[in-house]
Amino acid sequence: MNFLYFALGALVFAITALDIIKTALSSNGGGMVTSLVSRAVYKAFFLAAGKRGKSRLLSYAGPAVLVSVLLVWVLGFWSGLFLALLSDPGSVVHSVTKTNASAVEKLYYAGFTLSTLGVGDYVASSDFWRIVTDVAAYSGLVFITTSITYFLPVLSAVSLQSTLSLYISGMGKTPQQILIKSWNGKDFSSFFDNTSDLCQMLIKHTMNHHSYPVIHYFHNSQPKLSVAPAIVLLDEAYQLLGNALQQDVPVDEVKMSMLQTTLDSYLEVVKGSFLKHPSPNEKAPLPDLKQLEEKGVPLKGKETVRQHFEQALQERRRLLTSLLEMDGWSWKEVYQPG
Numbered sequence: 001m002n003f004l005y006f007a008l009g010a011l012v013f014a015i016t017a018l019d020i021i022k023t024a025l026s027s028n029g030g031g032m033v034t035s036l037v038s039r040a041v042y043k044a045f046f047l048a049a050g051k052r053g054k055s056r057l058l059s060y061a062g063p064a065v066l067v068s069v070l071l072v073w074v075l076g077f078w079s080g081l082f083l084a085l086l087s088d089p090g091s092v093v094h095s096v097t098k099t100n101a102s103a104v105e106k107l108y109y110a111g112f113t114l115s116t117l118g119v120g121d122y123v124a125s126s127d128f129w130r131i132v133t134d135v136a137a138y139s140g141l142v143f144i145t146t147s148i149t150y151f152l153p154v155l156s157a158v159s160l161q162s163t164l165s166l167y168i169s170g171m172g173k174t175p176q177q178i179l180i181k182s183w184n185g186k187d188f189s190s191f192f193d194n195t196s197d198l199c200q201m202l203i204k205h206t207m208n209h210h211s212y213p214v215i216h217y218f219h220n221s222q223p224k225l226s227v228a229p230a231i232v233l234l235d236e237a238y239q240l241l242g243n244a245l246q247q248d249v250p251v252d253e254v255k256m257s258m259l260q261t262t263l264d265s266y267l268e269v270v271k272g273s274f275l276k277h278p279s280p281n282e283k284a285p286l287p288d289l290k291q292l293e294e295k296g297v298p299l300k301g302k303e304t305v306r307q308h309f310e311q312a313l314q315e316r317r318r319l320l321t322s323l324l325e326m327d328g329w330s331w332k333e334v335y336q337p338g
Contacts, residue, residue, distance in 0.1 A: 001087050001088045002086070002087040002088070003087065004087075005083050005084070005086050005087035006083075006084050006087035006088075008083050009079075009080045009081065009082065009083030009084030009085075009086070009087065010080065010084060011080075012076055012079055012080035012083065013076070013077060013080030013081060013084070013136075013139070014080075015033065015076065016033070016073055016076030016077050016080060016143075017077075017139060017143055018031065019031030019032065019033040019034055019073070019076075020073055020143045020146060020147055022034075023069075023150065024146050024147055024149075024150035025146065026211075027210070027211045028210070028211075029210060029211070029213045029273065030212075030213045030214060033072060033076070034069050034072075034214070035213070037065070037068050037069050037072050038065045038068075038069065038213070038214055038217055041061065041064055041065045041068045041217075042061050042065055042217040045057060045058055045060065045061035045064060046058065046061070046328065049328065051325075051328055052328050053219070053221065053223070053226065053327055053328030053329040053333070054221050054223075054328070055221060055328065056221050058219045058221065058328060059219055059220065059221050061217050061218070061219055062158065062214070062215070062217050062218030062219060063218075065214055065217045066151060066154065066214065069147075069214070070147055070148070073143070073144070073147050074114075074144060077114050077136070077139065077140060077143070077144070078107075078110055078111055078114060081110040081113065081114065081132075081136045082106060082107050082110040084132060085106040085109065085110060085129075086103065086106060088129070090125050090126075091106070091124065091125055091126075091129045092105065092106050092109050092122050092123070092124060092125060092129070093122070093123060093125045094121065094122060095120055095121055095122060095123045096121075100125075101122055105122060108122070109122045110136070113133050113136050113137050113140065114136060114137065114139075114140030114144070115140060115144075116137055116140065116141055153208075153211075153212065154212045154214055154215060157205075157208035157209075157211075157212050157215045158215050158218045160201065160204060160205055160208065161205055161208075161215060161218065161227045162220060162225050162227075163201065164201045164202060164205050164227060164230065165220070165224065165225050165226055165227045165229075165230040166224060166225055167197075167198065167201065168198070168230040168231075168233055168234050169223075169224035169225075169229075169230055169233065171191075171194065171237075172233075172237070174233070174334065174335055174336075175233060175236035175237040175239075175240055175287060175334070175335070176240070176287065176288065176289075176291045176292055177291075178191065178233070178234075178237040179191070179237060179240055179241065179292060179297065180291060180292065180295050180297075183295055183296075183297055185296065186250070187249065187250045187251070188241065188251065189252075191237075191241075192251075192252040192255045195252070195255040195258060195259055196255070196258070198234070198259070199255075199258045199259060199262045202234075202262040202263070202266060203262050203265070205227070205266070206262065206265050206266045206269055209266070209269050209270070209273075210269050213273050213274075216270070216273070216274060219327060219328070223329065223333045226327060226329065226333075227327075228323050228324050228326070228327040228329055229324065229327075229329050229333040229334055231263070231266060231320075231323070232320045232323065232324055232331075232334050233334050234259075234263065235263050235267075235316075235320060236287065236320075236334060236335075238256070238259050238260065238263060239309070239313060240287060240292075241256065242256060242260075243300075243305065243308045243309075243312075244287075244289065244292070244299050244300055244305045244308075245297070245298060245299060245300070246298040246299060246300055248298065249297075249298050267316070267319060267320075267323075270319075270323060271319060274326065275319060275322050275323060275326065278318050278319050278321070278322035279322070280318055280321035280322045280324075280325055281325060282321055282324075282325065282330055282331060283321070284309075284317035284318070284320065284321050284331060285331050285335060286305075286306055286309055286310070287305075287309065287335070288335070289302060289305065
């Protein structure tokens with residue numbers, strides 16, 4: 001027996017199994033192999049789409065990532081068992097003639113063992129290889145079935161992502177418009193009436209993003225259904241509420257705190273998994289306060305607001321810019337939609 005082949009095959013098989021466990025059966029994100037494949041496939045689509053968020057081609061990146069991950073898992077199990085069988089020339093024999101199987105026939109045997117669709121024309125030659133075959137067959141049944149069922153919660157999470165995006169964009173097309181629509185001449189009570197539902201959806205989306213990082217690669221070519229512009233839109237509206245209003249304008253401090261916590265949690269998850277070293281090409285623009293002034297919203301001085309957005313929020317807005325650019329968008333979708 002060639003122990004190098006057997007050890008290499010067992011290693012590939014184990015890495016694949018651990019990657020499926022980490023990705024599909026854990027709430028701590030995707031495995032190393034899944035993450036590498038996901039990034040590579042999305043990058044290929046992103047470049048092919050010309051880095052444009054409105055490209056329809058980019059809408060196929062998410063499904064392509066899922067299919068690619070599944071294929072890598074199947075190929076991992078298949079190649080691992082195949083390498084193990086190659087370690088022994090007599091590991092598999094023809095069921096009638098008892099002659100040793102060739103390399104191609106062992107590849108065929110490995111495939112039907114994992115899929116449990118064999119017709120019995122080739123069999124394991126000894127007790128040891130029968131046990132190896134049993135372990136591989138059970139692994140194929142359990143792990144490949146698990147990997148397919150993993151698709152269901154991922155697609156559900158993608159649906160919630162689109163719902164969240166539409167909910168936010170329905171509140172207003174720009175941060176200023178969200179505030180203007182909520183202003184009743186005294187306060188922003190209508191905005192805070194929606195905050196609880198908004199935070200609940202955002203928390204669930206953040207947890208889904210942590211458990212199923214692959215949803216980050218699902219893209220919608222319509223800005224109002226795309227989650228990156230929606231999150232940035234909401235964050236900018238929150239920053240205007242918290243830092244551009246005069247002190248005597250009443251705000252719901254509890255709901256402001258809820259909104260800050262949920263937004264911070266989402267950005268921490270994204271930064272930890274996808275934007276560890278943000279280096280955006282675009283500079284975040286300053287929000288135009290003219291519309292708010294015309295509506296009669298009491299605001300702080302323009303210089304005070306400018307300093308806060310340019311200095312205190314500098315790193316945060318760099319992260320938001322990178323989030324937009326990674327999905328093919330820019331600040332035009334936030335402050336100049338359509």
